[in-house]
Amino acid sequence: MPYSLFQDDFAEIAEKETRTVIILQKSQFDLPPAHYSLLEMFCDEPGCDCRRVMFYVVSSRNNKSVAVVCYGWENRDFYAKWLHDDDPSMIDELRGPVLNLSSPQSKLAPAILEMIEEVVLPDQTYVERVKHHYTMLREKIDGKRLSRKEAIKRRKRRALARSRKK
DSSP states (O other), X not given: OOEEEHHHHOHHHHHHHOEEEEEOXXXXXXXXXXXXXXXXXXXXXXXXXXXXEEEEEEETTTXXXXXXXXXXXXXXXXXXXXXXXXXXXXXXXXXXXXXXXXXXXXXXXXXXXXXXXXXXXXXXXXXXXXXXXXXXXXXXXXXXXXXXXXXXXXXXXXHHHHHHHO
C-alpha cells in the first residue's frame, strides 16, 4: 500500500491540526526534551478502505523521523473481513498501535510508541480528527466515500488482476 502525507494534500488544515507532543526535561517516557510532531500518513491506493494511519514522528532536535507508528481504529472483526484472514498476529499489526516494520526506526521508537499509546490515542477528540482527515483524503482519491462492499469488490478485482499479471 502506498502512503502519502496528509499535509501534501491539505497543507493549511495540517498546519493547524497536526498533533505535537512536547517533552520537557523530566518525562515518564525516557525521551530527550523536544517537540515530537505526528505527521499523518494515509494509504492513497484508489479504492482502499484500510482505516489506518501511520504517524511519521519528527523530533525538533534534528528535524528527522524518530519513529513510524501504525494505528488502525476499527475493531478486530473489521480487519479480519478487510484482510480476508483472521490471523490474530496480522490483525494486531493492522490495528496497532505498532512500530511499522518496514520503516526505519530510531532508538527512540519504543518510547515514542509508548507515548502515543499513553498520551495521544486516549484523546478521543484527536482520534476523531484523524478519522476525519482519513475521510477527507479518501474522498479526494476516490471522489466519494466507498461503502465497505464497494471497497472489498475493488480490492478483489485488483488482487485478481495482479495475480493474472504474474
